[in-house]
Amino acid sequence: MIDLRSDTVTKPTAEMRKAAYEAEVGDDVYNEDPTVNKLEEKAAEMLGKEAALFVTSGTQGNQIAVLTHCRIGNEIIVEENSHIFNYEGAAISAFAGVQPRTIRGVRGAMNPADVEAAIQEDDIHAGETGLICIENTHNRAGGAVVSLENMEEIYKIASKNHIPVHLDGARLFNAAVALQRPVKDIAKYTDTVQFCLSKGLGAPVGSIIAGSEVFVKQARKWRKRLGGGMRQAGIIAAPGLVALQTMVERLAIDHKNARKLADGLMNINGIKVVNQVDTNIILVDVSERGLTSNQFAQLLKENGVLVSTFGPQLVRFTTHYDVSVESIEKTLQIIKDL
Structure with a gap:
C-alpha cells in the first residue's frame, strides 16, 4: 500500500531505533532522564525559548498550553478551521472550561483586524480573552504557511492587550523549510509553541511545548494532572532527538513530492486540486467524478493507495518520509487508470 x-504514519528510521535501544534513561517525573533533558534543551534552543517540555502528543501539548494560560470562563481566539477547535474532542471546554471565539481565516491566516475586534472588553456579560491561538502550517487549509508578517501583527496586538499567543505548530518545521527560515524566526512571534515530532520529522511518538521557564514549570504540573508524567521516557525521547538532528532539511523532499503529485492530479479529468500547495498536503475535490470522498477513497484503497477524506467531496493526500518519487508516480498512474 x-x-x-x-x-503520522511514518516509521522510525534505523538510526532512531538504535537510539531508542541505547538511550540512557532515568525517571522523567523527577527530571532525571538525561535523554529527555537533552531533547528539551535542544528543542528550546532551536525555538529560541527559555525551556521546553516533552509531551505525549500535539493534542496534549495544546491542551496543556490552554490550561496553563487560561482560567475557567475565558475565551480563546482561534481560526474557525483550526485543529484545536475541530480535532481535539472539544477538550478546551471539557478540561480548561474555556470557550472558543472563532474567526474565519484566509488559507488559515486570521486577519489581524478581526483578531483585535474579537478581543473582549471588560464587560460582565463576556468571558475575558485569555489566549490567541495560531496554527502554522494550517492543516485544513492544505498545509498552508501563515506568513511571518501576519504572525507579527497578531503578536503586537496581543502584547498591547496583555494576551498570550500560543502557536499550534504541529508541522512548524514544514513551515520553516517552506519559508527557508529557522524555526525561531517563527516562534518569536509567540509566547508558547507546540510542535510534533511524530509527523514529518518521523519520530514514533511525542511532541514538544516550549515557552518561558515559568510557563514550563506550570505546564509540567498540568502534564502530570493529565496523566502525562512519564518515567524512563528516554526510550521514546531518543528518536525525537534524532529527528531534530537529521530529519528537518529533508522535509523539502516531501514538499517537492507534493508539488509533483499536485501537478499530476491537475492533469486528470474530474480531479480538482483546491489548495495552493505550500508544503506536504494536497486537497482534492472529486465531485466532478460523481463520487463522494468516501467512495473515491475506497476505490483507491482497493487499488493500493490510502488517502484521507476531508469532507463530503474533499480528499487529502499527504507526502512524508516513507513516500518516494516512485510512489508518487505509481499513485498518479493508478488514478489515471481508474
Whole structure:
C-alpha cells in the first residue's frame, strides 16, 4: 500500500531505533532522564525559548498550553478551521472550561483586524480573552504557511492587550523549510509553541511545548494532572532527538513530492486540486467524478493507495518520509487508470 493518509504514519528510521535501544534513561517525573533533558534543551534552543517540555502528543501539548494560560470562563481566539477547535474532542471546554471565539481565516491566516475586534472588553456579560491561538502550517487549509508578517501583527496586538499567543505548530518545521527560515524566526512571534515530532520529522511518538521557564514549570504540573508524567521516557525521547538532528532539511523532499503529485492530479479529468500547495498536503475535490470522498477513497484503497477524506467531496493526500518519487508516480498512474 502507498499510504498518503497522513505524515503520522511514518516509521522510525534505523538510526532512531538504535537510539531508542541505547538511550540512557532515568525517571522523567523527577527530571532525571538525561535523554529527555537533552531533547528539551535542544528543542528550546532551536525555538529560541527559555525551556521546553516533552509531551505525549500535539493534542496534549495544546491542551496543556490552554490550561496553563487560561482560567475557567475565558475565551480563546482561534481560526474557525483550526485543529484545536475541530480535532481535539472539544477538550478546551471539557478540561480548561474555556470557550472558543472563532474567526474565519484566509488559507488559515486570521486577519489581524478581526483578531483585535474579537478581543473582549471588560464587560460582565463576556468571558475575558485569555489566549490567541495560531496554527502554522494550517492543516485544513492544505498545509498552508501563515506568513511571518501576519504572525507579527497578531503578536503586537496581543502584547498591547496583555494576551498570550500560543502557536499550534504541529508541522512548524514544514513551515520553516517552506519559508527557508529557522524555526525561531517563527516562534518569536509567540509566547508558547507546540510542535510534533511524530509527523514529518518521523519520530514514533511525542511532541514538544516550549515557552518561558515559568510557563514550563506550570505546564509540567498540568502534564502530570493529565496523566502525562512519564518515567524512563528516554526510550521514546531518543528518536525525537534524532529527528531534530537529521530529519528537518529533508522535509523539502516531501514538499517537492507534493508539488509533483499536485501537478499530476491537475492533469486528470474530474480531479480538482483546491489548495495552493505550500508544503506536504494536497486537497482534492472529486465531485466532478460523481463520487463522494468516501467512495473515491475506497476505490483507491482497493487499488493500493490510502488517502484521507476531508469532507463530503474533499480528499487529502499527504507526502512524508516513507513516500518516494516512485510512489508518487505509481499513485498518479493508478488514478489515471481508474
